[in-house]
Amino acid sequence: MTSCTVPGCPRTSDEDTRRRMCVRCARQLQAYLRELVGQMPLLQASLQLDRSPTTGSVHGGRAHSPMPVRGDVLTLLGPGSNTTVDDPYGDARGDQTGPLPIDTHLRGWAEMTALHVRLATAPGIRPGRTWAAWLTAYVPWIITAPWAGILHQELTELLGRVRSITRTEPRRRPLDAPCPSCEAFGLVEEDWQPYVECVACELLLTPDEYTAHARRVMPRLYRTALLLAAQQHQESA
Incomplete structure (x- = not known):
């Protein structure tokens, strides 16, 4: 190297x-x-x-x-x-x-x-x-x-x-899905950049790779979040 x-x-x-x-x-x-x-x-x-105010003469x-x-x-x-x-x-x-x-x-x-x-x-x-x-x-x-x-x-x-x-x-926007490598919620996309990057482990994904990854993991995460929310609601009731 x-x-x-x-x-x-x-x-x-x-x-x-x-x-x-x-x-x-x-x-x-x-x-x-x-x-x-x-x-x-x-x-x-x-x-x-x-346009700016005119200056430079008495008039x-x-x-x-x-x-x-x-x-x-x-x-x-x-x-x-x-x-x-x-x-x-x-x-x-x-x-x-x-x-x-x-x-x-x-x-x-x-x-x-x-x-x-x-x-x-x-x-x-x-x-x-x-x-x-x-x-x-x-x-x-x-x-x-x-x-x-x-x-x-x-x-x-x-x-x-x-x-x-x-x-x-360039604007940097956080993405919803966790990193497929380190599992941290550190994936971001930035203007002009050809890749999605994980700020935690520096993994690079193409936009298509991120889309496919998000389709695999996000439904499960949504279900987990709903179950946790329902459980907290029951405990507070």
Whole structure:
């Protein structure tokens, strides 16, 4: 087993020594890419400046015409580079300051992934697709790359900026059925995540696996709860 390369993660990847990322962080990486796709319409909606009282002159008007849209959002939504980005940490950034556009950022990682898996041609995306979707398809190879933990960390920071603009945070909802492994009532589902997770033992279930499990155990639990309620009612009568 090898240690997970995501900064701050204490887990090991698993018995496969080629993996540089544990199962939980790999799942989170997929969720980040999925959320970036879902956040794009919210970023578009956040592009327009909020209305605020006019300031800047004795007449209540502005000293200078304001930028009609938010600059931080415009930067993130900016078009990707038309040139190949071979290294997200090297000269590809040039003299640019501040965050890269999301499209440029993800394309840079797509180029790194292409080099890692030794694709014969540079990566490309079909009309209507996104670089996030392209990277999602290559997650099984990404988690074997030496820079996998750095990608995870950068997407964490990128989503932090996006969420601060759209004012959204993934919601976590507890589920009714107990965990099939440890039997604790710790199963939760979270926005964008592809799995149901047990916060007690870290078991992961697909939504279909949880549904099948709940259908098996919940009728029995409901009957037990009714019997206990009836018994308590009789004892208090």
